[in-house]
Amino acid sequence: MGRGKKRLEIAPSPSKTSSLSPKKTKKSTPKDAELRFAGAPVPTDEAKSRWPHRYQSKNKTATILVTLSDGSTEEKEFFQARCHYTQAIVDGVVINLFDDAYIQASEGEPDFIAKLVEMFETVSGENYICTQWFYRAKDTVIKDQDYLIDTRRVFYSDVKDDNPLSCISSKVKISQLSASMDIAKKEAAKDSCDLYVDMMYSFPHAFTSLCIDNGNSSLTDGMIQKEISDVSKPPEDIQQSKRTILDLYSGCGAMSSGLSIGASLAGETIVTRWAVDFNSYACASLKYNHPGTEVRNEDAEDYLVLLKEWENLCKEFDLVRSKEVELESQETDSDESEIDDGLAVPDGEFEVEKVVAICYGDPNNLKSRGLHFKVRWKGYGRADDTWEPIDGLSKCKDRIKEFVTRGHRARILPLPGDVDFICGGPPCQGISGFNRFRHACDPLEDKKNRQLVVFMNIVEFLKPRYVLMENVTDILKFAKGQLASYAVGRLVSMNYQTRLGIMAAGAYGVPQCRMRFFLWGAGKMESLPQFPLPTHEVLKKGVVINEFKEIIIGHGNEECKLQKTVLLGDAISDLPEVANDADQDEMPYSNAPRTVFQKVIRLKRRDIFGHTDTKKNDSHRSILYDHRPLQLNQDDFERVCHVPYAGANFRNLPGVIVGPDNVVILDPSVERPLCTSGKPLVPDYAIKFEDGKSTKPFGRLGMDDIVATVVTRAEPHNQVILHPSQDRVLSVRENARLQGFPDCYKLYGPIKERYIQVGNAVSFSVSIPLGYCLAKAMQGANTATPLSIPFKFPDCLGQLKTVRQESED
Numbered sequence: 001m002g003r004g005k006k007r008l009e010i011a012p013s014p015s016k017t018s019s020l021s022p023k024k025t026k027k028s029t030p031k032d033a034e035l036r037f038a039g040a041p042v043p044t045d046e047a048k049s050r051w052p053h054r055y056q057s058k059n060k061t062a063t064i065l066v067t068l069s070d071g072s073t074e075e076k077e078f079f080q081a082r083c084h085y086t087q088a089i090v091d092g093v094v095i096n097l098f099d100d101a102y103i104q105a106s107e108g109e110p111d112f113i114a115k116l117v118e119m120f121e122t123v124s125g126e127n128y129i130c131t132q133w134f135y136r137a138k139d140t141v142i143k144d145q146d147y148l149i150d151t152r153r154v155f156y157s158d159v160k161d162d163n164p165l166s167c168i169s170s171k172v173k174i175s176q177l178s179a180s181m182d183i184a185k186k187e188a189a190k191d192s193c194d195l196y197v198d199m200m201y202s203f204p205h206a207f208t209s210l211c212i213d214n215g216n217s218s219l220t221d222g223m224i225q226k227e228i229s230d231v232s233k234p235p236e237d238i239q240q241s242k243r244t245i246l247d248l249y250s251g252c253g254a255m256s257s258g259l260s261i262g263a264s265l266a267g268e269t270i271v272t273r274w275a276v277d278f279n280s281y282a283c284a285s286l287k288y289n290h291p292g293t294e295v296r297n298e299d300a301e302d303y304l305v306l307l308k309e310w311e312n313l314c315k316e317f318d319l320v321r322s323k324e325v326e327l328e329s330q331e332t333d334s335d336e337s338e339i340d341d342g343l344a345v346p347d348g349e350f351e352v353e354k355v356v357a358i359c360y361g362d363p364n365n366l367k368s369r370g371l372h373f374k375v376r377w378k379g380y381g382r383a384d385d386t387w388e389p390i391d392g393l394s395k396c397k398d399r400i401k402e403f404v405t406r407g408h409r410a411r412i413l414p415l416p417g418d419v420d421f422i423c424g425g426p427p428c429q430g431i432s433g434f435n436r437f438r439h440a441c442d443p444l445e446d447k448k449n450r451q452l453v454v455f456m457n458i459v460e461f462l463k464p465r466y467v468l469m470e471n472v473t474d475i476l477k478f479a480k481g482q483l484a485s486y487a488v489g490r491l492v493s494m495n496y497q498t499r500l501g502i503m504a505a506g507a508y509g510v511p512q513c514r515m516r517f518f519l520w521g522a523g524k525m526e527s528l529p530q531f532p533l534p535t536h537e538v539l540k541k542g543v544v545i546n547e548f549k550e551i552i553i554g555h556g557n558e559e560c561k562l563q564k565t566v567l568l569g570d571a572i573s574d575l576p577e578v579a580n581d582a583d584q585d586e587m588p589y590s591n592a593p594r595t596v597f598q599k600v601i602r603l604k605r606r607d608i609f610g611h612t613d614t615k616k617n618d619s620h621r622s623i624l625y626d627h628r629p630l631q632l633n634q635d636d637f638e639r640v641c642h643v644p645y646a647g648a649n650f651r652n653l654p655g656v657i658v659g660p661d662n663v664v665i666l667d668p669s670v671e672r673p674l675c676t677s678g679k680p681l682v683p684d685y686a687i688k689f690e691d692g693k694s695t696k697p698f699g700r701l702g703m704d705d706i707v708a709t710v711v712t713r714a715e716p717h718n719q720v721i722l723h724p725s726q727d728r729v730l731s732v733r734e735n736a737r738l739q740g741f742p743d744c745y746k747l748y749g750p751i752k753e754r755y756i757q758v759g760n761a762v763s764f765s766v767s768i769p770l771g772y773c774l775a776k777a778m779q780g781a782n783t784a785t786p787l788s789i790p791f792k793f794p795d796c797l798g799q800l801k802t803v804r805q806e807s808e809d
Contacts (some may be wrong), residue, residue, distance in 0.1 A: 034089045035166055037119060037127060041083035051118060054081035060124050079128060079162050081120040088119055088129075090168045100195075102169040103131055110136075111169050113154055113195065119165075127165040133157050134174070134197060141205040141488055141500065143481070148489035152190070155201035156210065179209040179524040198524075199497070202784075204550040206499040207492050209524045243778070244273040246414060246462070248300055248424030248455060251277055252747060253286035253293075254739065254761035255423050255470065261608070261764075262771020264803060265796055268778055270421065270771070274414055276303050281749025282757050289609065289745055294412050298361060300426075300454045302369075306360035307461060309371050310404075310413045317401050319408045320415065352396045353378040355403035356385060358413075363387040373400065419462045421774070425470040425762065426451035428483060444486060452483055456490040459521070466529065466774060467491065467521030470762055473502060475517055476548045487519055496521040501531040501786075502552045506538030506706055508765040509597075509793030510740045511568045513539055514709040515552075516762065518770070522777065529777035532769035532789045537562045539706065553786055563792060566597060568724070569703030571737045574598045575627060580637055580728040582628050589624050600794040601737060605744040607801035625746040626754060627733040629723075630714035635675045637727065639698055640716065642681065646702035646724040649695050650686045663692035689718055696720050701730075710738050712759030714752070732758060740764030740793060765793040 041047070048055045056062040061077045086097040095101065097119055102111035118130035134154040137146035154174065175193035177186050190196050200208045243263075247256035256272040263270040275295045277283050283297040296303060314320050357374035364372075364387055372387045375396075393400060411418065429448040444453065459467055475484045484500070491498045499520040505512050522528040534554040549555060576590045593599040602622065632640060642653050650656070651664055655673040658664050664687055666672060673681040686697035699720030701707065707720070714729045716722055721729045730738075732747065732754045740763045747754040769789045776787060791799055 034092050035127075036089050037085040037121065037165075038087040038089050038094070039085065041085055041121075044083070047081070047084040051081065051084060051120070053078045054084070054118075054120060056080065058123060060122065079120075080123045082123050082125070083121050085119040085121070088127075088165060088168075090165070091170075093171060095168065095171060100134070100172050100174040101131075102172050103163060103167050104169045113172060113174075115156075116168075117160065128162055129165055129168070130160055130162050132160045134195075135201045137489070137492075140201050140207075141481075141485060142492065143485045145482065145485040145489040148486070148493045152193075152195050154195050154197050155199050155207065156197050157201050158203070176210060198495075199492070204500070205488075205548075206497075206528070207488075208497045208528055243268065243270040243420040244414075244418065245270055246419045246422045246458075246464070247272050247275040247286075248303075248422060248458060249277060249426055249451065250275040250286055250295075250424065251279070251282045251760050252745075252757040253282075253290060254741065254764060255425070255468075255767045257290070257609075257745075258740075258762065258764045258767025259421075259423060259468070259771035259774060261796070261800055262768040262773075263775040263778075264771075264800060265768070265791060266772045266775035266779070268775035270775070273411065274419075276300055279753070279756075281753040284748035285746070285754075285757055288748065289605075296359075298359060300451060300458065302359070302361045304454060304458050304461065306358070306371070307413060307415075307458070309360060310358070310407075311415055313400075313404045314408055314415060317404050319405060351378040352376075352393070352399050353380075355393075355396070355399050358403070358407070359387070373403070414462060416461060416463050419464040421466040421468070422459055422462065422464045423468040423470075424455055425760075426455040428452055428471060428475060444482070449483060452487060456487065456494075459491070459496075460494055463523075465523045465526055466777070467496060467519075468529075468770065468774070469519040469521075471517045471519075473515050473517050476502075481548075484517065484519075491519070491521045495524050497524065497526070497528040498522075499528055499530070500548075500551045502548065503531065503766050503770075504534070504538055504552075504554075505739075505763040505766055506565065507534035507536055507554060508532070508763070508769055509536050509563075509566055510738055510763055510765040511566045511571050511706040512708070512710055512738050512763070513706060514763070516766070527777040527780055527782045529770075529773045530781070530783055531786045532773055533560055533786045535563060535769075535789060535792045537565045539565075565706060567703065568701055568705050568707065568738075570595045570597045571601075572730075572734045573703060575731075575734060575737075576624070577726060578627055578629065578728070578731060579726075580629060580640075581631050582728075582731075583631075584628065585626065587624050587627060589622055597794055600797045601740075602743050603797055603801055607804060608742050608744060608797055610804055624733065624743060626736065627731050628751060629728040629731045630751050630755065632716070632729065635677055635679050636716065638675045639681060639683075640722055640729075641727045643698055643700045643722060646700055646705075649699040649720070650682055650697045651695060653682050653698075655680075656682050656687065665692065683717075685717060694718070698722065700724060707738060710735050710759050712756045714755045735759065740766075740768075742797060768793060768796055 042050075053062075053064045053066070056064060056078075057080050059080060062080050063075050063077050065073055066076045088095045095116065097116060100113065100115050103114050105112050113134040113136075114131035115134070116129050117132045120128055120130075122128055135157055136154055137149035138144065140155060142149065172195060173193045175189040175196040177189055177196055177198040179198070181189070198210055200210060202208065245256050245259065247253060250256065253272065253275060256275065260270050260272060272290055272293045275283070275286050275290075275293050276298065277286070278297070278299055280297045283295045286293065287295045298306075311320070353376045355373045356376050359372050359374075360370070361372070362369045368389070371390045373390060373393060374385050375388050375393070376382065376385050390400075407413065428451065455469065469487060475481070488498050488500070501518045501520075502515055503518060505514045505516070518531070520529045520531075531553045554560065574589070574591045574594050576587060589602070593602060604622075639650070639653065643649060644652055651658055653673070655667055655670060656664050657667045666682075666687070675681055689697055696719050698716050700722040701720055701724050703724050711719055711721065714721060716729055723730055723734075732751065733743070735755065735758045736745065736747075737743075739758055739761050741758065741761070742764070747757055749757070772789055772791075773787055781787070
């Protein structure tokens with residue numbers, strides 16, 4: 001029975017796509033060709049012991065309760081056997097049990113590839129084999145991006161089917177490569193075979209390493225032998241050091257912050273050592289909340305070039321193998337020069353006192369890109385520092401060496417191997433539904449999607465142990481998911497294990513439905529992190545195509561004991577009342593917390609992040625930051641004031657009626673109401689939005705609501721973002737609460753920029769449990785199913801406070 005028919009399988013298919021489901025074909029066999037089992041049958045007792053599911057009944061088939069790879073059970077039908085064999089003759093060729101073979105596919109299609117894990121004669125006298133499938137890259141989630149993968153590389157799976165013995169086309173030699181094999185042995189093994197395999201492709205859409213004891217290629221009974229080396233116990237020096245994060249496209253740092261918190265709750269220390277973002281305001285926010293992080297405000301593509309130039313400089317000055325002790329990062333910007341080499345310069349030239357920074361790009365806006373150093377001139381202060389191209393500093397090699405030496409000690413930039421973990425959400429504006437010029441045929445040709453390529457290029461250069469990429473779920477829908485396929489293909493081509501998942505923020509303890517796509521990557525010798533099971537009930541809004549519904553975390557786990565949905569009022573009902581024109585960045589709370597959520601979200605900086613603001617020492621102060629709304633213009637403010645109650649919207653304003661077809665129109669029986677400015681109270685764009693059927697424009701939330709998603713733009717023209725009882729949009733802090741930001745997380749920039757930072761962030765309710773899963777993987781956890789998390793959000797912040805207090809004691 002081919003893979004396209006009803007499967008008689010032990011485990012579920014890793015994909016439901018039609019490309020993996022060929023029609024069953026029967027091989028035509030010449031009359032004079034040999035096609036039979038050879039040798040004596042396997043002794044009956046041994047056969048019943050090894051394949052008990054084949055000896056349950058004297059009928060042709062029997063229904064057996066089996067355990068699937070996701071831990072659930074299901075009744076399956078299996079052919080019943082009269083006896084088993086370990087050898088067959090096909091077209092005069094001897095084929096042994098556990099040999100690899102080509103299995104005939106439909107006409108015009110390439111043969112399938114399988115390991116023969118059973119040879120048996122059915123009770124009705126037919127000769128059958130059980131095949132355990134190998135997948136080519138194009139038959140996995142990599143799909144049309146298979147050009148990224150070596151054509152001789154295949155992936156083992158746990159999918160098994162029964163097929164007639166006549167389906168075998170020929171034998172094939174497949175070398176099995178262990179993750180622990182050295183490069184020379186791997187290349188030799190590849191040269192001696194037709195195909196090679198070094199990873200499993202399993203349900204749902206996960207690539208994991210084949211770990212073989214001592215590198216021996218041995219698939220006994222179709223099962224992979226586990227590697228003896230103790231992956232769960234990292235080397236002592238790694239255990240004792242802090243693991244480092246590089247946060248790319250970091251925004252204000254919510255993803256890496258939550259990952260660090262979650263790891264701490266599992267007993268691991270992971271710190272955001274480096275962060276990169278093009279938005280200067282987001283960088284300012286991250287730097288304030290994480291003063292120990294090297295934050296760079298630059299384009300990621302420039303950052304990659306800078307990393308390569310930095311490595312070259314470190315090699316030039318023989319620093320790459322240096323064992324010097326890491327110094328504080330602020331040393332690189334000290335006011336005093338460590339070395340005065342008495343540099344002599346001709347009269348009339350400025351003298352370089354020290355080099356204080358490095359970048360790649362065009363910092364002077366001269367349309368001349370390249371490597372630049374920031375120079376402090378002798379006799380001048382910081383205000384007079386200038387960016388100078390490296391070519392103009394040919395006489396200052398000692399000063400450059402001094403800077404690079406200090407920078408290498410302080411690790412201001414990572415070298416390959418320095419980063420344990422890279423996380424980031426590369427922007428892919430090219431897939432947005434608002435982009436009318438999307439490249440649907442070849443999305444990677446769209447410059448708006450270029451950052452996905454850059455992200456993977458940085459991973460390839462730095463070679464971290466772990467990777468986590470986040471993106472909108474549209475990445476799975478647009479252009480048949482080519483961008484997601486590319487991301488997986490790039491990681492697999494770099495020999496990373498991968499796992500896909502979709503998480504809904506509200507399923508982990510905040511009042512919003514937002515769903516996001518996540519992609520884990522793990523080095524070939526690491527345990528691949530799992531995803532966390534949901535902790536709360538939530539309505540999952542958003543369309544996910546059927547092929548990927550199984551990667552929604554919690555899908556099919558309806559029996560999980562979930563807490564009740566967190567509602568808007570649970571998160572924000574304690575916050576002080578503010579007006580539309582409020583302009584205070586800081587204020588006292590004025591009200592006591594009314595829910596557990598509110599009490600915990602108010603924890604101080606020291607309790608959550610382990611440090612305080614050195615300027616104001618907020619460890620003893622209760623300050624509410626960023627509780628300011630976007631100030632509406634006078635017309636919109638008047639419209640908002642007319643929206644009467646929670647759940648109402650522009651349809652409840654005077655001058656419009658709703659017809660039986662649910663389409664809103666102007667009320668012909670009354671004169672059209674106007675704002676003070678003379679503009680219509682109900683604007684035309686609201687009436688025409690979504691063909692007159694929308695209820696979103698000027699929609700007022702209720703305290704018992706949850707929001708669809710936290711938005712980056714706070715205009716109420718086409719979304720429900722009005723406060724339940726106050727005449728304004730939700731404030732920056734209220735939006736931040738919906739994303740799980742602790743109140744101590746202060747934001748910088750104009751109000752619109754703060755909304756953007758919060759709206760673009762990964763919810764803390766999601767990043768914290770992901771950090772826990774990362775830590776468990778670092779500790780060696782290797783589970784086939786998502787993890788149950790021993791905490792709920794935001795209660796985990798209170799647990800973190802206890803952990804920090806115990807560590808201080």
